[in-house]
Amino acid sequence: MDSFLQIQSATKLYHTPEGGTVTALDDVSLHIRNNEFLSLLGPSGCGKTTLLKCIAGFEDFDNGDLLLEGSSLKGTAAHRRPFNTVFQNYALFPHLSVSDNVGYGLDVAGVSRRERNLRVQEALEQVGLRGFGARQPHQLSGGQQQRVALARSLVLKPRVLLLDEPLSALDRKMRETMQIELKALQDTVGITFIFVTHDQEEALAMSDRIAVLALGKIQQLGAPKDIYDEPVNEFVANFVGTSNIFTGLIMSKTGRTLTLKTANGRELTATSDKFSVGARARIILRPEHLKLRGEDGDKPIEGTITQSVFVGSEMHLHVDVGLGRIAIVRHRHSKGGLGEYFKQGSHVTLFYTPDAAHVIDCEES
Numbered sequence: 106m107d108s109f110l111q112i113q114s115a116t117k118l119y120h121t122p123e124g125g126t127v128t129a130l131d132d133v134s135l136h137i138r139n140n141e142f143l144s145l146l147g148p149s150g151c152g153k154t155t156l157l158k159c160i161a162g163f164e165d166f167d168n169g170d171l172l173l174e175g176s177s178l179k180g181t182a183a184h185r186r187p188f189n190t191v192f193q194n195y196a197l198f199p200h201l202s203v204s205d206n207v208g209y210g211l212d213v214a215g216v217s218r219r220e221r222n223l224r225v226q227e228a229l230e231q232v233g234l235r236g237f238g239a240r241q242p243h244q245l246s247g248g249q250q251q252r253v254a255l256a257r258s259l260v261l262k263p264r265v266l267l268l269d270e271p272l273s274a275l276d277r278k279m280r281e282t283m284q285i286e287l288k289a290l291q292d293t294v295g296i297t298f299i300f301v302t303h304d305q306e307e308a309l310a311m312s313d314r315i316a317v318l319a320l321g322k323i324q325q326l327g328a329p330k331d332i333y334d335e336p337v338n339e340f341v342a343n344f345v346g347t348s349n350i351f352t353g354l355i356m357s358k359t360g361r362t363l364t365l366k367t368a369n370g371r372e373l374t375a376t377s378d379k380f381s382v383g384a385r386a387r388i389i390l391r392p393e394h395l396k397l398r399g400e401d402g403d404k405p406i407e408g409t410i411t412q413s414v415f416v417g418s419e420m421h422l423h424v425d426v427g428l429g430r431i432a433i434v435r436h437r438h439s440k441g442g443l444g445e446y447f448k449q450g451s452h453v454t455l456f457y458t459p460d461a462a463h464v465i466d467c468e469e470s
């Protein structure tokens with residue numbers, strides 16, 4: 106196993122002014138690979154920033170350890186770790202030019218003027234800011250300021266770049282552009298990026314692997330496709346993408362094909378190597394797996410349209426499939442197409458392929 110950066114059984118407690126205790130990290134273990142783009146993804150308060158701060162050395166774990174290539178970093182000050190952090194608010198020096206912002210760390214390190222200028226140029230080129238060196242931060246857009254912050258970190262040639270929601274202040278279009286550029290940049294510089302975000306689309310688009318966190322624990326660690334296609338629990342299924350979740354009892358199983366019966370008597374079919382008759386389980390169907398026209402081998406679910414939402418390229422149909430449970434179906438919008446068919450209150454039959462349905466444990470909450 107690649108043991109580049111290891112977080113071992115890390116726990117972090119905070120004492121609040123109200124006299125309580127918050128467990129920000131609860132026995133977290135994580136092995137981060139050399140040169141990977143790893144995202145820490147989770148809702149507000151799940152502990153992702155705390156984990157990033159502890160890796161950076163701005164905070165310490167209460168218990169557990171952090172090892173870089175097998176050596177503990179416990180007690181190593183932040184500025185002595187071969188890491189650099191890019192913050193959400195850029196934190197540029199407003200009175201310094203772009204070049205001087207980028208070169209600041211090299212000046213402090215006493216690097217010769219000639220080398221410093223070469224490295225600043227190289228870093229500005231890496232982030233697409235060639236020719237911007239003489240500007241002041243206020244003469245740049247938000248996206249350009251974030252590029253300066255990136256260049257300032259990269260110029261120091263860290264082994265790990267820690268990024269704390271660096272794109273969250275940008276508008277949607279600029280975010281999408283920066284997502285692609287950031288991933289390309291990571292490929293070019295070939296170092297490990299640890300990227301904190303609460304935005305699942307961002308994490309899916311950029312990461313080699315994602316660690317999904319909730320309540321100070323890692324819920325799932327895996328490649329974006331694995332996390333999306335095979336969420337391990339209800340939290341991950343709901344947090345990463347949209348899920349239609351059906352809970353019930355497994356009534357029969359033949360080979361890998363099982364039938365689950367929900368409380369309202371609905372029967373759903375899925376395939377799984379796990380689970381046996383009598384077990385409680387949940388079946389997850391993603392919106393893109395629910396179709397309005399079936400094919401051979403598909404299974405039906407009856408429902409009533411409660412809402413149809415036009416989102417440009419497609420319609421999102423909200424379908425009541427019983428007991429108030431709403432399924433979301435995405436239907437590609439066609440000009441002058443099936444408008445009448447989607448009228449609120451109309452009856453629809455949805456179809457899905459059992460192979461597309463994912464089955465998870467029914468953990469008691």
Ligand code: ATP
Binds near residue numbers: 120121148151303
């Ligand atoms: P966000 O996306 O909102 O930044 P997060 O996932 O990064 O959230 P953390 O900042 O790591 O979450 O916080 C984890 C938990 O620890 C939260 O419940 C938070 O209130 C608490 N916490 C963080 N810092 C402190 C502190 N200095 N003192 C007390 N509690 C803290």
